Amino acid sequence: MSAPHHDDAAAHIERDTLATLAAPGWRYWLLLLVMVGLVACGGVAWTLMLRRGLGLTGLNAPVMWGSLITSFVFFIGISHSGTLVSAILYFTRSPLRPAIGRSAEAMTVIAIMTAGLYPLIHMGRPWFAFWLLPYPNQRGLWPNFHSPLVWDIFAVCCYCTISALFLYMGMLPDLSLLSPRMGRWRRVLYKVLSLGFAGTDGEWSLLEKAYPIFAGVAIPLAVSVHSVVSWDFAMTLMPGWHSTIFAPYFVAGAIFSGLAMAIVLLALLRRTQRLERYIRADHFDVMAKLLLAMSLVMSFVYVTEFASAVLRGSAAERAIFVWRATGRYALIYWLVVVCNCLVPLFALSGRVRRSLPWMVAISVAVLVGMWFERFMIAVSLAHTFDPFSWGAYVPTLTEVFLCLGGFGWFGMLFLLFIKIFPCLSVTETLEGARVQAEHPRLVPAPEQEAAHA
């Protein structure tokens, strides 16, 4: 490796990363304004709900879980992929990681923060949320550790903490590296957050030892968190919910929706931050293949779930699956099938996989499909054992605004993150550039990749 080549690569990487932190253009501001607007809508809806109660929602007996819990499960699913994919890419030493790892990890943390809002909103009286925490109190009451809802709190909180630390740990060298090149307030912020990291041999060795331990902790936690969320449903005796397939089904669905969201966010980053050199078409190609594989897994799960209920299930179980496909919410059911099982099949074409607009369109369809899939599961409460108690659920405008507010909150935090912190891992990209210089066949240079495309 020649010194000038290394210097060129390092200069490029630093320049491009610093450019992502520069003053944003009007498209960014417009997008941020839209997100803030959605947050404001959600805020108004929640304020109204706090004043007038849960009656403003469409929740009723028997459908006591509606769009709010749907959004909770959806955002937990979105959070699933980031840390999990980043940790797996780390262990496999994938050249994809420097490009997508940071944004995926940030997506995880922001998605959990968004997901956490929904149970609080759904509670109706969020100021009593602390009752769920185990602490000595005058009431002499403790949370019931046999309940999946309590497991859920622990799983989500632990996953949030570990994901945030995983993201932060990976950013330490970059914060230290970039701090002197920043403006006033960011220089101070980066210096404080870098915790004095100086790049000594001891620190790098510690980081290289600590990082795989963290990745090793994050992977089982990621799998556990969505399994636990699925048990919120599966531990009940409701037909359509009480199934052993729920945990792997939810985990697969979470990876599926998380990948779709990662594709949308990376496409956004690539376009708005001018990161074409780093987030390349071959990265989208790999993620599209993963998305396709997960779509096939989901299709298999849908067929298995349906077949085992209809062929071997109880009368109530059979009834609910037939009702999903033919009843009041049949349109949603078939929308889910089209979005999650059929639309991703377009990614069988190599041209589609390498086309950004196509992949964004497919990913948006998958996100829509996955949100409605969670919705379909929640509204199954409308058709349980006793025909006398069958009912219906339609989200009210308040719930629609709360849902949109959640998406706005997620988008707003992500947009702020990419302007406050480096969305590329500078040190890992530097290492990638070194590997590329030493083994040009192993990692294609952007020029080679463009020629190939």
Place this chain on the structure above:
Amino acid sequence: MPEDRLWIARYDDPDRAAAALRTLANLHVLGVRVVSPAAYPAVHLTGHPGPWRLMGWLALVGGLVGLATAIALEVGTSMALPLDVGGKPVVAWIPYGVVMFELTMLGAGATNFVALVVLAGVSRRRIPKAALGTVRSDRLTIVVPAVGTADRLGAIRAALAGAIHVEGAS
């Protein structure tokens, strides 16, 4: 004028730094340190006996503390408020498994992070401030103790020949 006790050599090429480190290792120079903006292979050539060997053990201890906390919390609270649901046991290990797993992982992860921060602070000691700014540049810095006879110092200085700049520090 005080005699230099350390030499700080800056490199713009990780390969040259690695070559210098190999030469220093052949000369059996002890206490060589490297400061760099990325984890180049040169970083690992110093053989510095750092505290990172402890990391796995500390994470294990953290995990065990998390597990013990979960058991204490679950058994303690169940005994403090015995909820008899359909005659099922008040202390039931299978449902406790989830929170035990979560807190074990949290304990391991959090301890790992705290250990990283504390031990990184320890590993920064004995490196001159002039060398610590390296992470903010594109250079690699090798810090070498300048101790020994004139011949040996000459050999060490020659080993640093590929550096773009060498300065002394006391």
